[in-house]
Amino acid sequence: MLAEERFAKITEIVEQKKSVTVLELTQLLGTSESTIRRDLTALHKMNRLIKVHGGATAIEMDYATKDADFAVRKDMNVEEKKVIAKYAADLVKNNDFVYLDAGSSTDYMVDCLEERDAVYVTNAISHAQKLIRRGFKVYLLGGPIKKSTEAIIGVEALKSLEKYNFTKGFFGTNGVDIKHGFTTPDNAEALIKKQAMEQCHEAYVLADSSKIGQISSVKFAEFEDAVAITVSLHDDTMKKYNNIVEVNEK
Amino acid sequence: MLAEERFAKITEIVEQKKSVTVLELTQLLGTSESTIRRDLTALHKMNRLIKVHGGATAIEMDYATKDADFAVRKDMNVEEKKVIAKYAADLVKNNDFVYLDAGSSTDYMVDCLEERDAVYVTNAISHAQKLIRRGFKVYLLGGPIKKSTEAIIGVEALKSLEKYNFTKGFFGTNGVDIKHGFTTPDNAEALIKKQAMEQCHEAYVLADSSKIGQISSVKFAEFEDAVAITVSLHDDTMKKYNNIVEVNEK
DNA sequence: GACTGAAAATGATTGACTATGACCGAAAAT
DNA sequence: ATTTTCGGTCATAGTCAATCATTTTCAGTC
Incomplete structure (x- = not known):
């Protein structure tokens, strides 16, 4: 057979x-x-x-999330992302005030979240919807919506971010490089990421192996500005940095 | 097992x-x-x-959600709502700047919308998502999300509404009464509706027959503040008002 | 078409890991 | 004070991933 x-x-x-x-x-x-x-x-x-x-x-899938999940389905490195997401989700503790960036990595994270006494702020429509349905407290940033990622962008969102002080923030990225930092292809989203990260006491970037060593067009943070969460690296060049967490691939 | x-x-x-x-x-x-x-x-x-x-x-379930489940309410008077929604959708013209209130009536309206050169602002997550997927330009208000209706509420949303001047606004309601105006059960949502309506050059309220004559707990507008769109009334008491549109069923 | 060696798929084995049910002292309800 | 329920511990049984030997598949060669 x-x-x-x-x-x-x-x-x-x-x-x-x-x-x-x-x-x-x-x-x-x-x-x-x-x-x-x-x-x-x-x-x-x-x-x-x-x-x-x-x-x-x-x-x-709870029927409303069906088409949203379809896009995520043909995603790369699903397993890696889930492991990373699980680790990140466990970092959220009671009373945390959490920023959740848009993206597929943070989407898997939403599925793993357990802490109900935390408050979540996000710029991703689908994340907000999932979170609210799971009974969490959620704030959504306001402003224009970017079609491709269904994330809120724009000056208004930037402005409202200024007043928040997050205990923890979780971000997606397209590239992680020691010299070029964390990078993403879209400028509008980079601005949001940058601003949001500045308001975070602890910032974490979820980066599956395909992102390591990649450089995209717009930098939103220096490499040392956040803790990168990734799976076990086979490359040793990053091992000496203490702001990188390697999660064991289950 | x-x-x-x-x-x-x-x-x-x-x-x-x-x-x-x-x-x-x-x-x-x-x-x-x-x-x-x-x-x-x-x-x-x-x-x-x-x-x-x-x-x-x-x-x-949230006790405040006693105003019937979103899912359940959505199924009442479907045909009526669709007719009303179609009429409302046709009111949107090129270059309009439209406010779309949360609710099941406006949800059906989203399905009927055709005008792509208009810009839409809404406080409803699901509407924003539908609109953006259909290729429209969408702004979402920011702030906390109300679990039961998945709508944005709160001071932040009120504030950001102040700066907009909508050419047209479309609202749902729980009650329409000549003396008591347009009413809804939730105070937080009423505030949003009220503020949004004040920013509208033309305000329309979508009201299927189950809403006519009903009075809910919080008023968000006087009867004469908006044009009510409904199906053919059998009751004549409202006929003398010129701010009520009766759409022929089907 | 048959032979051959490399690559892939399969099934058995094994030590490590996980879930289960019984037990028991602590905590909670009555 | 008594009874019930709880959550931790433990031995056992069930399940897992890794490894290895065997079989199958397939391309290349004669």
Whole structure:
């Protein structure tokens, strides 16, 4: 049986049953545990199901978030981002006043957040929506919306940021480089990131491995201005810096 | 049984019964007390229920949300609302600067909008999202989000409204009454509606038949401050007013 | 078309890890 | 004061990822 055939069958079974164990799958597909496990790992990385201890469950989305998630689906380095996001989410503690930047990395972070007694400020429409639905306290910045990222930008947002003093801030980035700092392709968004970061007591940048060493067009912070959270680096050039956290890839 | 399966079952039971004891759950799921306790702790952390001594209770909806659920209300008088929304949408012309209030009536209006050279300002997250996805220019007000309606409220939004001068504004309402004007159950939202309407050159209120003659707790405008758009009235008491438009059903 | 070596997929094995249920002293409710 | 519930600990059973041997696949060669 072809791998893709199994993938299709497993996906179908999971969609239909909502959850399934490894043992069940071995019986239904007449193949070994090892293979099923490998398949589940692969499908999980492809975001076609959620691998859990003992088996897998379907990806269920609360219907309003469906199309928003579609864009995120064909995202790169999903697994890495989720690990980084989990680590970042655990940094939020009781009574924190948190800034959440727009972007896919911070989106995964929203899914992991547990702290309900914190207050969140964001410029991302989808984040605000997810957060409010999960019962968190949320402030949204005001201003024009950028179509491609559905993030609030503009002078008004910059102005309102000035009055906040965040205990922690979490940012996405397109490039991390020791010399060129944190960079992103859009100037309007860079301005927001820069301003927001200045208002943060602790600033964290979520950077999966594809961002390391990259340089994009607009700098929003120096490398030493924030703590970079990334997965284990194979490159040693950054190891000597103490503002970089390496999360172990689960 | 997979942990997620148990989570789902427990959540369902709690939702349905509103409260449940640990003992009941051990019997219903045929598992040990320890496991149930661990599950409840996990689910509590996930915000899927509230763990209490002896068991768990469902997450109760915001009491202020008593003005009927967004989802439920959206389904009332759908056909009427759509007709009204279509009429309202056609009022938007090239170069208009439009304020769009939160609510289900204006939501249907978003679906009907055709004018792309207008600029829209709204306090509703979902409207902003729909509009931007349809390629319109959108400004979102900033501030805290009200959970039940997912609308921006608060002083910040009021402040930023002051500087706008809308050519047209479209509002939802809970009650229309000649003597008591336009009313709505939530004070914070009433303030926003009031301020926004003051900035409008032309203000329209979308009111399906269930709203006519109703009086809710907070007034946000006098009856003569806006043009009410409704379906054909069978009651003649309002006919003499010239600020009421009756759209023919269908 | 058959042979061959490299690459990929599979299944078995294993030590490490995780979830579970029983137990028990502490905490809370009555 | 008594009973119930709680949360931590522990042994056990179940599950996992990594490794390795075997089989399958496939391109290149004769």
